[in-house]
Amino acid sequence: MPISIIVKNQEQKTTRLVLDKAQLVIEQLSNENHATEADRTETIDFECIYGVCQHGDSGIDIHTAIIQNLTTEKTDSVNGTQTLTNIRPKDVKWILKTLRYQIDTEHVAAAAAEPSFLSEFVTQLKNQAVPHHLALPETEVIVVLNPTSGARLAEMQWISIVKPMLISAGFAESNLSKITTERDGKTRTLADALGQRILSMSQAHTSKPAPIIVSMGGDGTLHEVVNGLSDAAAAYKEAKQGQFRLAVVPAGSGNAFALGIGIESVEQATLKIIKGLEEKPFYFMDVKFGHSLHNGDNWQDHIEYDATKKPVRLLVVMSWGFHAQIVSKSRYLRYFMGNKRFSLVAMFLLKFLQQYEGELVLKDAKKYDQGKQQFELQQTTTLTSDKKFTYFIVSKQHSLEKGFKIAPFASPLSSDMDVVVLRDADADTLTKASIAAFQGGEHVKSEDVEYFKTSELFLRVKDKAELCLDGEIHDLPSKGIIHLQTEKSSTKKFSFTIFI
Numbered sequence: 131m132p133i134s135i136i137v138k139n140q141e142q143k144t145t146r147l148v149l150d151k152a153q154l155v156i157e158q159l160s161n162e163n164h165a166t167e168a169d170r171t172e173t174i175d176f177e178c179i180y181g182v183c184q185h186g187d188s189g190i191d192i193h194t195a196i197i198q199n200l201t202t203e204k205t206d207s208v209n210g211t212q213t214l215t216n217i218r219p220k221d222v223k224w225i226l227k228t229l230r231y232q233i234d235t236e237h238v239a240a241a242a243a244e245p246s247f248l249s250e251f252v253t254q255l256k257n258q259a260v261p262h263h264l265a266l267p268e269t270e271v272i273v274v275l276n277p278t279s280g281a282r283l284a285e286m287q288w289i290s291i292v293k294p295m296l297i298s299a300g301f302a303e304s305n306l307s308k309i310t311t312e313r314d315g316k317t318r319t320l321a322d323a324l325g326q327r328i329l330s331m332s333q334a335h336t337s338k339p340a341p342i343i344v345s346m347g348g349d350g351t352l353h354e355v356v357n358g359l360s361d362a363a364a365a366y367k368e369a370k371q372g373q374f375r376l377a378v379v380p381a382g383s384g385n386a387f388a389l390g391i392g393i394e395s396v397e398q399a400t401l402k403i404i405k406g407l408e409e410k411p412f413y414f415m416d417v418k419f420g421h422s423l424h425n426g427d428n429w430q431d432h433i434e435y436d437a438t439k440k441p442v443r444l445l446v447v448m449s450w451g452f453h454a455q456i457v458s459k460s461r462y463l464r465y466f467m468g469n470k471r472f473s474l475v476a477m478f479l480l481k482f483l484q485q486y487e488g489e490l491v492l493k494d495a496k497k498y499d500q501g502k503q504q505f506e507l508q509q510t511t512t513l514t515s516d517k518k519f520t521y522f523i524v525s526k527q528h529s530l531e532k533g534f535k536i537a538p539f540a541s542p543l544s545s546d547m548d549v550v551v552l553r554d555a556d557a558d559t560l561t562k563a564s565i566a567a568f569q570g571g572e573h574v575k576s577e578d579v580e581y582f583k584t585s586e587l588f589l590r591v592k593d594k595a596e597l598c599l600d601g602e603i604h605d606l607p608s609k610g611i612i613h614l615q616t617e618k619s620s621t622k623k624f625s626f627t628i629f630i
């Protein structure tokens with residue numbers, strides 16, 4: 131039997147609220163026969179409700195977050211012709227709305243005749259819509275916020291969206307704190323210090339839930355947060371299990387990691403934190419640099435590693451060639467042009483298309499078979515300099531920005547990384563492949579594209595090269611090697627999870 135109450139809405143209309151399966155049913159009742167006859171019915175899925183608050187004996191606020199208009203998903207394309215400059219999908223808009231009701235005192239008899247009263251209704255709705263609501267008041271939330279990410283809206287979004295949503299859900303305002311990021315890689319040090327503080331606190335307080343760390347920025351911010359926290363985790367020597375709980379709120383321009391776990395907006399990300407339905411370990415790409423002058427086929431077994439470099443863990447992408455050049459050449463347009471800068475620079479680079487020489491070894495790789503449309507196991511795969519590389523990316527995320535599905539089967543929750551290569555490609559082939567990537571990742575069906583999955587990879591470049599590592603440019607010398615291996619964030623001794 132669904133539980134219900136009779137209330138008046140803000141326009142003083144008699145309304146029945148019914149909890150039915152996974153929905154709140156809102157029935158506008160006709161005044162003459164209010165208890166039985168519904169004139170108009172609206173439903174709200176529990177997954178859109180993030181807070182339920184009772185005022186005194188008779189008031190109730192229901193906080194909702196709803197996608198405003200799905201038709202805004204359309205692209206900018208004019209007359210159906212898609213080019214690299216008009217192909218980006220628009221952002222989905224969410225609205226936050228608070229539904230406010232009062233118990234209908236005029237019809238108290240009818241209300242009393244319902245199977246339950248306000249407080250039981252509130253408890254039931256909270257239990258179903260905000261399952262962990264009892265733990266929220268004592269859970270600490272620390273946001274690491276980059277005010278310069280994306281369109282520089284993170285600070286405003288924290289104040290006007292994330293913080294109010296968390297408070298409405300039941301988090302205590304005194305438990306919410308903010309660390310502002312700093313430029314030039316210093317955020318990694320801040321995240322390391324935060325990680326150490328959380329680990330030392332966990333030694334003292336055993337009963338409190340572990341704090342939630344929120345990375346609020348783009349992929350560059352997340353990269354530094356994860357690397358800093360991983361530095362703290364690596365130095366953790368206590369016997370007690372360590373724990374980091376990380377949430378990602380997308381406020382950058384690409385937000386590839388958030389897209390990889392299905393998060394497309396600040397509101398949706400905040401809902402994930404509030405609902406706390408699933409927290410899972412994720413996989414990153416561990417990076418090592420070295421060089422080898424060995425001329426034989428097995429050069430990857432003769433690497434001299436550079437031991438002076440700090441560990442680097444990549445969450446999103448390592449690229450070389452065309453893609454790395456787009457990132458390198460568009461760095462200074464970041465604040466002026468948003469993601470359109472990538473298309474502009476891409477069109478310029480296509481006019482002067484370069485090819486890049488190098489050797490690639492993939493261990494236990496699977497290759498995408500275009501005919502069968504599935505991955506087929508291969509032994510060690512070697513791509514040598516018989517053909518030059520035009521486009522080369524290794525990705526842990528399916529899309530590097532919304533709509534650009536370059537590695538359609540990649541996931542941060544899987545133990546492999548995806549490699550997408552075009553060799554000896556001309557400008558036309560590369561343009562077609564890029565447009566097909568924007569059309570749901572269709573490029574992988576083309577014979578021009580080589581698509582692999584692997585858990586370990588070695589790339590040796592012939593000439594000095596620029597690599598893109600999660601959006602930052604890194605120089606590799608001639609005969610330099612980058613060695614990538616996937617690694618799980620959680621170990622036996624340390625749980626490092628992400629809200630999904």
Ligand SMILES: Nc1ncnc2c1ncn2[C@@H]1O[C@H](COP(=O)(O)OP(=O)(O)OP(=O)(O)O)[C@@H](O)[C@H]1O
Nearest residue numbers: 279280312313314347348349350351382383384385
């Ligand atoms: N306080 C700050 N002032 C100036 N720059 C900062 C500050 N904090 C961080 N940064 C810089 O911001 C960059 C990271 O930005 P981030 O990647 O989060 O945003 P984005 O580039 O817009 O998003 P995405 O990587 O998802 O495309 C780094 O280069 C970092 O040095």
